[in-house]
Amino acid sequence: MLPNTSRPGDGRLTHELDPQDQGPQDACGVFGVFAPGEDVSKLTFFGMYALQHRGQESAGVAVSNGERIMVFKDMGLVSQVFDEGTLNSLKGHLAIGHTRYSTTGASTWENAQPTFRSGPRGGLALAHNGNLTNTDELEAWLARRPGSTEVPHKKSMDSTNDTSLVTAMLATVDAPLEEAAREVMPLLKGAFCLVMMNEQTLVAARDPQGIRPLVLGRLEQGWVVASETAALDIVGATLVREVEPGEMVTIDAAGLRAERFAEARPKGCIFEYVYLARPDTVIAGRRIHNVRVKVGKILADECPAEADLVIPVPESGTPAAIGYAAQSGIPFGMGLVKNSYVGRTFIQPSDTMRKMGIRLKLNPLRDVIKGKRLVVVDDSIVRGNTQRQLVKMLREAGAAEVHVRISSPPVEWPCFYGIDFATRAELVAPGLSTEEICRAIGADSLGYISLDGLVRATHVPKDDLCRACFDGVYPVQVPTAQARELGLSENQEKS
Ligand code: SF4
Structure with missing residues (x-):
C-alpha cells in the first residue's frame, strides 16, 4: 500500500x-489604522473586505476623531453591514475593524466586535482574533480589581466572551492605554492578535506563540496592522514586518513604539498554510x-x-x-x-x-x-x-x-x-x-x-x-x- x-x-x-x-472556520480578521489626513473608515472597510474569508458573520468598525470613539457593527458580510453613507459618517484619524466567525450559538449582534467600554481615562475599543485558554484565571484577576463590580458572564471557549473580558480588564487600569496593555497582555494565555484603541492611541499585540498572523504596514501618512498581508495590499500599504510573537506595538501622534511583553516562543498555526490564509498572503516570508x-x-x-x-x-x-x-x-x-x-x-x-x-x-x-x-x-x-x-x-x-x-x-x-x-x-x-x-x-x-x-x-x-x-x-x-x-x-x- x-x-x-x-x-x-x-x-x-x-x-x-x-x-x-x-x-474549518477561522475565528476572525482584525485591522487597525492610524493615519491623520486619510479616510480611515474607508481604509478599514477595504481592509476588512480583504479579510472577509476569516469571518463572515458580523463586521464592525470603531473610529476616533481624537475626542470621541464611534462604533458601528452589525451581522452580515462587510459589504452588507457598511454603505457609503455610514462610512462617511464615521470620521477620524484612527480606526480598528473586525470580521467575525462565531462558534455555534453565539452568532448575535451583541457578540459582534469591536467591543467598547468606558474606562477611567475615556473610551476603549478592542477587536480580537484567536481564543484565550485561561479565562478562569482572568475572571479571578478582574474580580480582585479595586472597584470591580462585574465579572462578565462566563461561557467557556466563546471567543467574544474572551474579548469582552480583556476589554473589561483593560478598562479597570487607570493609566494610558499603552500602560494598561503592558499590565494586561502578560496575563493572557492562548491565541490572541488584538487591536485596541482609545481616542488617541492604537495598540496591537500578538501572543508569545504568534499562533495567528499579524503584520505591520506603512502608509504614506500612517501605519496599518492587519491579520494578513492581503489587507495591506488592498489599502496600498507596504509590508514592514510581522508583529513579533510576544510583541506590542503602540502608534500615536508621537509615532510608533514597539516593545516586548513576553519572550517569543513561536508556534505559528500550520493550518494557516493549509486553508485559512488567503493564497496571496505572505507568512514568514513565503507566499501562501x-x-x-x-x-x-x-x-x-x-x-x-x-x-x-x-x-x-x-x-x-x-x-x-x-x-x-x-x-x-x-x-x-x-x-x-x-x-x-x-x-x-x-x-x-x-x-x-x-x-x-x-x-x-x-x-x-x-x-x-x-x-x-x-x-x-x-x-x-x-x-x-x-x-x-x-x-x-x-x-x-x-x-x-x-x-x-x-x-x-x-x-x-x-x-x-x-x-x-x-x-x-x-x-x-x-x-x-x-x-x-x-x-x-x-x-x-x-x-x-x-x-x-x-x-x-x-x-x-x-x-x-x-x-x-x-x-x-x-x-x-x-x-x-x-x-x-x-x-x-x-x-x-x-x-
Ligand atoms: S495548527 Fe494549532 S492553531 Fe492551527 S488549527 Fe491546528 S490546533 Fe489550531
Missing part, C-alpha cells in the same frame, strides 16, 4: 451533509500560494495515482492540485465550478435544497470529467461528509475512478486557539484508519500528505509551528475541562 494512501470498500458515514457545513503548490508536489510524491486528470476542489484545493499535476505529469483541469456566493447566507435552505447538499456549492463539469480517472485534490477532511457527497457527485457525472488526495494530514484533534473544526467525536479521522475513511467516502483511493511533508513545504522549523490538530501536541495550556475530556494531562504544556 502507498504511504498514507488507502483503497476502497463499502464503508459509510452516518451523518448527512448540512449544506451550511463548511470546512507557493507553499500550497509545494504541498501538492510533495503530496504527488507521497501519494501517487494512476489517473487521467487532476482537478481541485475549488478554491482552497487549487494551488495544491496545480502542484500535484506538475509533479505527477498528469494534466490539470477544472472539473468543478464553485458557487462562491452560497457560503454563509442567513437564509436556511429548504428541506428539498438541503437534500441537494454539496450541489448548492459545487457543480461538476460533465464534459471534462466523463470517462476520466480523476485525482481530486482537497485541503482537508474534517467530518468526511463533504467528500462523500463529492465522490458520489463525480461518479454520477461520469468519472471512471475517483482518487482523493488531501493536502493536510488527518485532522485528529480539536483546536483551542480560534479555529472551529468540530468536537473530537465529530471528526472522522480519530475513529477510522485512512483505509476506512476511504471506504466511508466511497473513493477508489485516498491519500493524505504526511505531517513532515507539510512542514517541509512551509520552510518553517517544525518546533516553531503549532500542529496540534494533527498530532495532539498542544503548545499552550488547554482549558482544564477540555483537557480532561480529551484525556490530556491537566494543564499540559507539552512543548
Whole structure:
C-alpha cells in the first residue's frame, strides 16, 4: 500500500451533509489604522473586505476623531453591514475593524466586535482574533480589581466572551492605554492578535506563540496592522514586518513604539498554510500560494495515482492540485465550478435544497470529467461528509475512478486557539484508519500528505509551528475541562 494512501470498500458515514457545513472556520480578521489626513473608515472597510474569508458573520468598525470613539457593527458580510453613507459618517484619524466567525450559538449582534467600554481615562475599543485558554484565571484577576463590580458572564471557549473580558480588564487600569496593555497582555494565555484603541492611541499585540498572523504596514501618512498581508495590499500599504510573537506595538501622534511583553516562543498555526490564509498572503516570508503548490508536489510524491486528470476542489484545493499535476505529469483541469456566493447566507435552505447538499456549492463539469480517472485534490477532511457527497457527485457525472488526495494530514484533534473544526467525536479521522475513511467516502483511493511533508513545504522549523490538530501536541495550556475530556494531562504544556 502507498504511504498514507488507502483503497476502497463499502464503508459509510452516518451523518448527512448540512449544506451550511463548511470546512474549518477561522475565528476572525482584525485591522487597525492610524493615519491623520486619510479616510480611515474607508481604509478599514477595504481592509476588512480583504479579510472577509476569516469571518463572515458580523463586521464592525470603531473610529476616533481624537475626542470621541464611534462604533458601528452589525451581522452580515462587510459589504452588507457598511454603505457609503455610514462610512462617511464615521470620521477620524484612527480606526480598528473586525470580521467575525462565531462558534455555534453565539452568532448575535451583541457578540459582534469591536467591543467598547468606558474606562477611567475615556473610551476603549478592542477587536480580537484567536481564543484565550485561561479565562478562569482572568475572571479571578478582574474580580480582585479595586472597584470591580462585574465579572462578565462566563461561557467557556466563546471567543467574544474572551474579548469582552480583556476589554473589561483593560478598562479597570487607570493609566494610558499603552500602560494598561503592558499590565494586561502578560496575563493572557492562548491565541490572541488584538487591536485596541482609545481616542488617541492604537495598540496591537500578538501572543508569545504568534499562533495567528499579524503584520505591520506603512502608509504614506500612517501605519496599518492587519491579520494578513492581503489587507495591506488592498489599502496600498507596504509590508514592514510581522508583529513579533510576544510583541506590542503602540502608534500615536508621537509615532510608533514597539516593545516586548513576553519572550517569543513561536508556534505559528500550520493550518494557516493549509486553508485559512488567503493564497496571496505572505507568512514568514513565503507566499501562501507557493507553499500550497509545494504541498501538492510533495503530496504527488507521497501519494501517487494512476489517473487521467487532476482537478481541485475549488478554491482552497487549487494551488495544491496545480502542484500535484506538475509533479505527477498528469494534466490539470477544472472539473468543478464553485458557487462562491452560497457560503454563509442567513437564509436556511429548504428541506428539498438541503437534500441537494454539496450541489448548492459545487457543480461538476460533465464534459471534462466523463470517462476520466480523476485525482481530486482537497485541503482537508474534517467530518468526511463533504467528500462523500463529492465522490458520489463525480461518479454520477461520469468519472471512471475517483482518487482523493488531501493536502493536510488527518485532522485528529480539536483546536483551542480560534479555529472551529468540530468536537473530537465529530471528526472522522480519530475513529477510522485512512483505509476506512476511504471506504466511508466511497473513493477508489485516498491519500493524505504526511505531517513532515507539510512542514517541509512551509520552510518553517517544525518546533516553531503549532500542529496540534494533527498530532495532539498542544503548545499552550488547554482549558482544564477540555483537557480532561480529551484525556490530556491537566494543564499540559507539552512543548
Ligand atoms: S490546533 Fe491546528 S488549527 Fe489550531 S492553531 Fe494549532 S495548527 Fe492551527
